Each structure stands twice: as structure tokens, then as C-alpha cells.
Amino acid sequence: MSTSESNLNVKRRALGLNTDWRQYIVYFAFVVVFILFSITLHDDGFLTAGNLLNIVRQTAIIAIMAVAMTFVISAAEIDLSVGSIVALSSLTTALALQANLGLLGAVIAGLGTGLLVGLINGLLVTKVGIPSFLVTLAMMGLVSGVAMWITDTEPVTILDETYVAIFGSGNLGAIPSLLIWLLVIVTIGHILLRKATFGRRTLATGGNQSAARFSGINVARIKLYALMGSGLMAGLAGMLYAGRMHSGRFTFGTGDELSVIAAVILGGTSLFGGVGTVIGTVVGAFLIGVINNGLIIMGLDVSQQMIIKGLIIILAVAFGKKQLSN
Amino acid sequence: MQNSEMVLQMSNICKAFNQNSVLEHVDFELNKGEVHALMGGNGAGKSTLMKILTGIYQKDSGKICIDGSEVQIEKPQDSLAHGIAMIFQEFSVIPALTVAQNVFLNRELKKSNGLIDDKAMIRKTKDILDELKVDINPKSLVSELGTGYWQMTEIAKAVSQNAKILIMDEPTSALTQHETEILFDLINNLKNKGISIIYISHRMDEIYKVSDRITVLRDGKHIMTAESSNLSMDNLVEHIVGKNMENAFTWKERHIAKDKPPALKVKDLKSGSKVNGVSFDLYQGEILGIAGLMGSGRSELVRTLFGVDPLDGGEIIMNGTQLSIKKPKDAIQAGFALIPEDRRIQGLVLDHNVRENIILPILNKVSSRQFIKYDKLDHISEALVKKLNIKTDSIFKRASLLSGGNQQKIVFAKWLASEPNILLLDEPTSGVDIGAKSEIIEIVRELADSGKSIIVISSELQELLAFADRIIVLNNGIVTKELERQDIESEEQLEQAVQGL
Numbered sequence: 001m002s003t004s005e006s007n008l009n010v011k012r013r014a015l016g017l018n019t020d021w022r023q024y025i026v027y028f029a030f031v032v033v034f035i036l037f038s039i040t041l042h043d044d045g046f047l048t049a050g051n052l053l054n055i056v057r058q059t060a061i062i063a064i065m066a067v068a069m070t071f072v073i074s075a076a077e078i079d080l081s082v083g084s085i086v087a088l089s090s091l092t093t094a095l096a097l098q099a100n101l102g103l104l105g106a107v108i109a110g111l112g113t114g115l116l117v118g119l120i121n122g123l124l125v126t127k128v129g130i131p132s133f134l135v136t137l138a139m140m141g142l143v144s145g146v147a148m149w150i151t152d153t154e155p156v157t158i159l160d161e162t163y164v165a166i167f168g169s170g171n172l173g174a175i176p177s178l179l180i181w182l183l184v185i186v187t188i189g190h191i192l193l194r195k196a197t198f199g200r201r202t203l204a205t206g207g208n209q210s211a212a213r214f215s216g217i218n219v220a221r222i223k224l225y226a227l228m229g230s231g232l233m234a235g236l237a238g239m240l241y242a243g244r245m246h247s248g249r250f251t252f253g254t255g256d257e258l259s260v261i262a263a264v265i266l267g268g269t270s271l272f273g274g275v276g277t278v279i280g281t282v283v284g285a286f287l288i289g290v291i292n293n294g295l296i297i298m299g300l301d302v303s304q305q306m307i308i309k310g311l312i313i314i315l316a317v318a319f320g321k322k323q324l325s326n
Numbered sequence: 327m328q329n330s331e332m333v334l335q336m337s338n339i340c341k342a343f344n345q346n347s348v349l350e351h352v353d354f355e356l357n358k359g360e361v362h363a364l365m366g367g368n369g370a371g372k373s374t375l376m377k378i379l380t381g382i383y384q385k386d387s388g389k390i391c392i393d394g395s396e397v398q399i400e401k402p403q404d405s406l407a408h409g410i411a412m413i414f415q416e417f418s419v420i421p422a423l424t425v426a427q428n429v430f431l432n433r434e435l436k437k438s439n440g441l442i443d444d445k446a447m448i449r450k451t452k453d454i455l456d457e458l459k460v461d462i463n464p465k466s467l468v469s470e471l472g473t474g475y476w477q478m479t480e481i482a483k484a485v486s487q488n489a490k491i492l493i494m495d496e497p498t499s500a501l502t503q504h505e506t507e508i509l510f511d512l513i514n515n516l517k518n519k520g521i522s523i524i525y526i527s528h529r530m531d532e533i534y535k536v537s538d539r540i541t542v543l544r545d546g547k548h549i550m551t552a553e554s555s556n557l558s559m560d561n562l563v564e565h566i567v568g569k570n571m572e573n574a575f576t577w578k579e580r581h582i583a584k585d586k587p588p589a590l591k592v593k594d595l596k597s598g599s600k601v602n603g604v605s606f607d608l609y610q611g612e613i614l615g616i617a618g619l620m621g622s623g624r625s626e627l628v629r630t631l632f633g634v635d636p637l638d639g640g641e642i643i644m645n646g647t648q649l650s651i652k653k654p655k656d657a658i659q660a661g662f663a664l665i666p667e668d669r670r671i672q673g674l675v676l677d678h679n680v681r682e683n684i685i686l687p688i689l690n691k692v693s694s695r696q697f698i699k700y701d702k703l704d705h706i707s708e709a710l711v712k713k714l715n716i717k718t719d720s721i722f723k724r725a726s727l728l729s730g731g732n733q734q735k736i737v738f739a740k741w742l743a744s745e746p747n748i749l750l751l752d753e754p755t756s757g758v759d760i761g762a763k764s765e766i767i768e769i770v771r772e773l774a775d776s777g778k779s780i781i782v783i784s785s786e787l788q789e790l791l792a793f794a795d796r797i798i799v800l801n802n803g804i805v806t807k808e809l810e811r812q813d814i815e816s817e818e819q820l821e822q823a824v825q826g827l
Contacts, residue, residue, distance in 0.1 A: 195441040197434045200423070204431055207420035214418060215431040215483075216403065274422035 026266050026280055030287045037294040044297045051293065053176060057244070059289030060178040061237045062256060063282050066263040067189035068233035070281045071226040073264050074193070076206035076273025077125065077132040079227060081117060082234040082260055084143035086253025089113040089238030091147055094156035094248030097163060106163060110239035111232060117143055118231020122224035132227065140257070147250040156248040167243030178240060182282075185233065189278040202226060206273025255306075262313045263288055288312065331358040332394070333522050334491055339388035341374055348374045351388075352548045354541060356491065361513060361523045363537035363554070365566055367759035371546040372526055376493055380412050381405040411484035412493045419476050419483075421469035425462055426451040429483045454482050458515050460508075474505025478512060485521070492516065495526045499756065502620035510536055528759055529786070530559055542566055567761050577792055577811060580774070582612045589645060589779045590748055592631070596639035600626035602803035603640070608748070613770065613780045615794030617787065617824050623803035624783045625667055628750040631781075632664040633657040644748075658687065661747035665737050665754055673737040676726035680718055681707040683725050683736050687744040710739040714769060731762020738769060749773065751782040755789060767793050787820050799823045
């Protein structure tokens with residue numbers, strides 16, 4: 001491409017127009033789906049405040065994990081263990097509360113669980129050199145097993161009202177606490193990716209690992225941090241599940257890795273690394289959330305929802321692949 | 327311009343890998359503002375020497391002095407700290423980031439609140455680019471720029487780090503003619519700024535255009551260093567290969583039977599915007615050269631013949647029958663073989679061994695009921711390795727472990743195994759050393775002598791003149807000139823035809 005053409009692109013980007021429409025398709029799709037459901041499901045109460053807040057509650061936890069996953073995928077890695085971390089951290093949090101370790105103890109237990117698994121993932125990927133796909137696939141099984149084993153598949157009830165209010169069940173005025181958590185994480189994630197050196201280095205690592213290394217970037221450390229971040233946010237997600245459901249349970253988070261990865265890819269982050277956007281990820285998560293919600297209102301089963309989610313991922317990856325070859 | 331202040335002195339450098347001596351007492355010097363070409367065949371020790379300078383390898387013995395004082399370079403960071411920067415061939419910048427973001431990668435300027443200051447980085451990058459007289463917008467995404475500008479981004483990055491010694495390894499291999507000109511202007515600007523350049527290339531014409539001095543390595547030894555202006559090309563080639571190679575580059579007249587109908591007749595071939603109605607004949611046993619500038623439609627022409635690019639119009643007639651070529655499989659069945667321009671991407675599975683690569687096109691021929699007959703394959707592979715003089719320990723060695731010239735020979739072997747009638751060669755010697763180059767030229771001649779018809783594209787006119795029987799010149803996707811080899815008196819005459827003069 002000539003320099004004049006690229007100058008044109010610089011101007012178009014400055015105006016908020018991207019030469020690559022695929023990066024914006026998620027926003028477009030979100031608006032289209034939202035309007036479609038608003039019309040067709042109007043009489044079923046899709047557009048009511050109650051239902052919209054419901055969508056927020058159902059989506060926020062996935063979106064929080066997806067923000068962290070954006071960094072992992074931008075660094076050209078993957079984390080399949082998030083769903084299993086959710087289950088384990090919901091249980092460790094509930095157990096900590098049951099043991100009267102207090103709010104702080106619960107937070108340490110929940111976040112610590114996620115951080116520890118993330119650390120192990122990261123070390124296996126960077127020090128032992130196993131591809132993240134395999135490490136986290138194995139970890140998914142391992143952590144799920146631990147989650148079933150520690151309470152012998154029994155759920156653990158949470159009675160601490162303060163905990164459940166802060167983590168997932170409460171409201172601040174009309175705003176659900178889940179939404180506040182989401183806004184905080186998205187803001188931090190967005191600044192970290194766009195404006196902080198860590199984000200720039202993450203994108204460089206995923207974009208061209210050898211070039212990043214020759215620029216003096218500690219590629220292994222970037223990947224380690226990205227995987228630890230993903231574990232940490234999955235730990236937080238487990239705590240929010242626990243708060244929302246007033247219990248810890250080994251079934252929480254099952255299959256969430258699918259929704260999380262779908263949200264990131266739909267949002268415009270390249271599965272091949274180097275290109276990532278936190279805002280796109282959140283919109284991607286909400287697109288899935290709205291579709292799920294609409295399908296429930298229409299009366300579709302969980303099985304049908306899963307089929308549609310799978311199709312969405314295939315479509316999203318197909319688009320992502322085109323983006324690469326272009 | 328002449329400034330004898332020495333910025334770098336490497337003396338008595340030795341390096342061995344497992345008792346295998348790669349460098350033996352090598353000396354190398356670099357003056358301030360000098361472009362010093364480093365030449366030698368594959369395995370001569372150029373890359374090892376540069377890897378020692380950039381801290382990727384450690385020298386076993388010897389001394390490195392920068393600005394007169396001895397330095398220890400133990401890791402890449404040490405090398406950078408001493409102002410040495412390697413400009414990698416390509417793919418060394420991050421396409422998804424902007425030019426400014428790449429220039430300041432991992433050294434981002436920050437605001438007082440700790441966040442990245444993109445505006446300041448854009449401003450500073452612009453200053454550097456202006457100083458180097460390079461017309462790139464710092465806000466452009468690197469992926470939007472031509473590959474030539476990727477390298478300039480890399481150079482700007484080095485300059486922003488106050489590098490005083492730049493190492494360029496085959497910097498023009500991915501560049502178009504126009505981009506090469508821009509790079510040479512840039513090199514001049516760098517020299518004027520007092521920056522010294524170590525320039526590695528196999529391309530003779532470039533070396534003479536750009537370098538002040540030339541050092542030749544062979545088999546890990548320093549052979550000679552001389553002023554470029556005092557060294558004839560023949561002399562230089564002799565130093566590089568260690569024996570007189572002139573035979574390979576001397577054209578031999580070959581007899582082509584043109585009383586018979588042509589083996590291939592191409593009529594008014596059209597494809598996309600690059601091939602706009604090309605017609606030519608190709609006779610059996612003939613080597614037809616295609617010359618033309620970058621973007622003249624040369625590669626697109628052979629890609630269309632091979633069914634890679636769509637055929638939008640025209641006829642391809644082989645031995646009197648019109649062919650319908652819609653995909654490479656059709657072309658292969660008709661007897662075409664294409665040796666593509668970028669062998670690493672299009673020609674080889676680098677992680678597979680020599681045999682696996684060679685047998686790929688002939689799997690069907692040597693299988694029965696889907697089972698591969700390996701003993702037969704070993705036999706074919708061994709024979710081809712021997713015929714083409716491929717230097718490998720065995721047919722089970724990984725292709726990625728062989729030198730560029732030997733890799734290119736594997737690509738030849740691969741297509742010879744399929745016994746094609748018409749060979750399409752796109753830059754068959756790009757990136758291979760002069761020794762392998764002369765062998766490849768010899769192989770092409772032998773193939774033509776054995777009755778195969780060959781179409782060869784080359785940017786190196788000297789090479790084209792060495793083996794083509796006839797040359798057609800392309801410009802904007804049409805044939806602008808057709809020259810019999812015996813009517814071409816000099817390289818200049820062909821160059822003028824290519825430039826459209």
C-alpha cells in the first residue's frame with residue numbers, strides 16, 4: 001500500500017471510521033439484534049427495565065472474565081480453564097465464609113484460588129513450554145475434579161449477607177452491584193490495554209513474538225501475567241457467582257469458557273494475537289447475553305441455546321480468519 | 327565522506343560449535359559513516375560473525391573494540407547498549423501497531439500519570455523520519471504500509487535508540503525496485519549522519535552501488551577486504567566461491583528446433599489488473615526468460631498459467647490442444663510445474679524432511695490403494711538428491727536445517743520427481759549464494775537439454791542473460807519487447823528494454 005493510501009487510513013481512523021469493517025461488526029450486530037428483539041419480543045417484556053437488568057446480571061460475570069481473556073488472546077494464547085476456576089473459587093470462598101474467616105478471608109480465598117491456577121498455567125506455558133491450549137485444557141479437567149472433590153460435590157451455602165450484597169446480589173440504588181464490578185473491571189482493562197505499557201507489550205507479543213523479543217520485551221513474563229490475570233478474574237467471577245447464588249457449587253461456570261472466548265472473538269480481538277479491544281469484548285459479551293435472553297423469552301431450551309452459541313463462535317472465528325488473510 | 331575514524335574493530339574472532347570450527351581468526355573493521363559489505367556463500371560465517379556482534383552467540387576467543395576500547399558483548403542488550411542494531415530482513419516489526427508505536431516499542435514515553443504518551447511518541451517519530459527524509463505517517467499502521475516501509479520503521483527505531491552501527495542482512499530481498507531506491511537514499515542519509523552500516527547481500531549490483539568497502543569470508547576465514555571501487559566483479563566472485571566460476575555465467579548458444587510447432591502457445595492471456603493480454607510461444611527444450619520491473623505482471627503471468635490466479639481471458643494451447651486450467655491441479659496434470667518465488671512459504675514444508683518434501687507431488691504415483699510405497703520413494707529421493715547435488719546428511723534431514731541454496735534444490739527435486747514438460751521458475755536463485763546459483767543455472771540448462779521447456783523469471787539480468795535462449799520483456803502486463811539472446815549484446819541493452827527506453 002502506498003503512503004498516501006495509508007495517510008487516508010490514518011484520517012479515517014481519526015474520524016472513528018475503520019478501514020476494516022469487521023472490527024465494528026459486533027457493534028452493528030448488537031444494535032441490529034437488540035432492535036429486532038425489541039420489536040418481535042416487545043409483548044413478552046424484552047424491553048422492560050427488569051429484563052434489561054436481568055441481561056446485565058447474566059452477562060456481567062462472563063464479561064468480567066472476557067476482559068481478562070482479551071489480554072490472553074491478544075498475546076496469542078488461550079485459557080480454557082476459566083470455567084473450572086469459577087467453580088473452585090465459588091467453593092473456596094463459601095468454605096472460607098463458613099469457617100468464619102470473614103470478608104477478607106473470603107476475598108483472599110476466592111481471588112487466591114484464581115491467581116494460583118493462573119500462575120500454574122502461566123508457569124507451565126512459559127517455563128515448561130507446553131502450549132497454553134494443552135495446559136489449560138488439562139487444568140480445566142484437573143480444577144473441575146478438585147472442585148467436585150473438596151466438598152464431595154455438595155454445595156456450600158453462604159449466609160453472610162454483607163458478602164452476597166457486595167458480590168453479586170445487592171444493588172446500589174437501582175444499579176446492581178454486578179454492573180459496578182463490570183464497570184470497574186472494564187475501565188481498568190481498557191486503560192491497561194490502550195494506554196499502559198503492559199497492553200502495548202501484550203499486543204506486540206501476540207502480533208510478532210520474535211520482533212517483540214528483539215525489542216527487549218520479556219515475552220514470557222507478558223504471557224505469565226496475562227494468564228494470571230485471566231485466572232484472577234475467573235476467581236472474581238466465581239466469587240460473584242457465589243454471591244449471586246448464595247452458595248458455592250461445583251457446577252458453576254461449567255461451559256463458561258465457551259461464552260468468554262466467543263465474546264472476545266466476536267468483539268474483534270484476533271484469535272491469532274496482536275489485535276485486541278476490551279470495549280469490543282464487552283459488547284461481544286452483551287451480544288451473546290441479549291441473544292441468550294431473547295432465546296429464553298422465545299421459549300428455547302438450554303440445548304438449543306448451546307447450539308446457537310456454538311454457531312456464533314464458528315461464525316466469529318470464520319470472520320476473524322478472513323481478517324488474518326487480508 | 328572519507329572518514330577513517332574506526333568505530334568497530336573485531337579481531338581474531340574464533341567460534342566453534344561442538345569442535346566444528348565456524349570462524350577462524352576473523353578480522354573485521356568498520357569506519358564511521360562507512361557502508362561495509364560482508365560477503366560470502368552460505369556457511370561462510372557471515373551470520374555467525376554478526377550473531378557474535380549482536381550478542382546472540384558468544385565468541386570463543388578474540389577481541390571486539392568499539393570506538394577504540396574493548397567491550398564485552400554477552401547478550402543482545404549489551405550490543406544495543408553499545409549502539410549496535412540489527413535490521414532484520416522482514417517481519418521484525420509488529421504489523422498491528424502504528425509506526426510510532428513500533429519505534430518506541432518497549433521504551434514507551436509516558437505522561438506524569440504513568441500512562442502512555444502517544445502524542446509525544448508520534449511527534450518524536452516524525453522528527454526522526456523527517457531527519458531521515460522518509461515519507462511515512464507515524465500514525466499509519468505498519469500493516470498498511472508496503473514491506474519496504476517496514477524496514478524503514480525498523481531503521482527509524484534503531485536511530486531513535488542512538489544506534490551508530492546498523493547491520494542490514496539482505497535488506498532488499500523483499501523490496502520492489504522503487505523501494506530499493508528509497509532504501510539506498512536512506513542509507514546515504516544515515517552515512518551523512520555518521521552512522522556506519524554492515525551490509526550483507528548476495529546481490530552484486532547492489533553491493534557495488536552501496537558499499538565503500540567489501541570484506542569476503544569463506545569457510546569461516548577472512549579472505550580479503552578491499553575498497554569496492556578497486557575490486558572487479560570477476561575478482562570478487564572468485565574470492566567468494568574460491569574458484570573461477572565464469573563458466574556458469576557465460577551464455578552458451580543452444581540449438582532449438584523451431585520447425586516443429588511450439589510446445590506451448592499462449593494467446594492474449596488476461597488475469598486481473600496485472601496481466602493484460604500476453605501472447606508468446608515456447609518451443610520444446612527452450613529456456614524463455616521473462617524480464618520486467620516489479621509489478622510488471624511477471625509473477626502474475628506464471629501464476630495464471632499455473633492456475634493460481636484466475637484466467638480472465640485468452641488461450642493456453644499445449645502441443646495443439648487447448649487447455650482449461652482452473653486450478654493448480656489442472657496445470658500439474660497438463661505437465662506444468664511451478665517453482666515459486668518464495669520457497670519458504672510456497673515451495674517447502676520446512677519442518678518435514680527432504681524426502682517428505684520431494685515426494686509431495688508424486689504421492690499418487692507411488693501409492694497403491696492409498697498406501698505409500700516407501701522403498702520406492704527412498705530410491706527416487708536418493709537419486710534426485712544425487713542428481714541435483716543437494717548437500718544433506720540424508721534424505722531424512724529436516725528441510726529447515728539446510729542452506730537456502732539446498733532448499734531451493736529440494737524444490738527443484740520435488741517438481742522433477744513429477745516429470746513435468748514445462749517448468750515455470752519464478753526467481754529461482756533469489757537468496758542463494760553464488761555457488762548454489764551457478765549450480766542451479768547448470769541444472770536448468772541440463773533440464774532444457776533433456777527436452778523440457780522452461781519459463782524463467784529473474785530480476786537479475788546477468789543471470790537471465792546467462793541461460794535464456796530468448797527473452798520477453800513485460801511492462802504493465804503486456805509484452806513490450808521480444809529479444810533473441812544472440813541479438814542482445816550487453817546487459818545495458820536489456821536493462822534499457824526493461825526500463826522501457
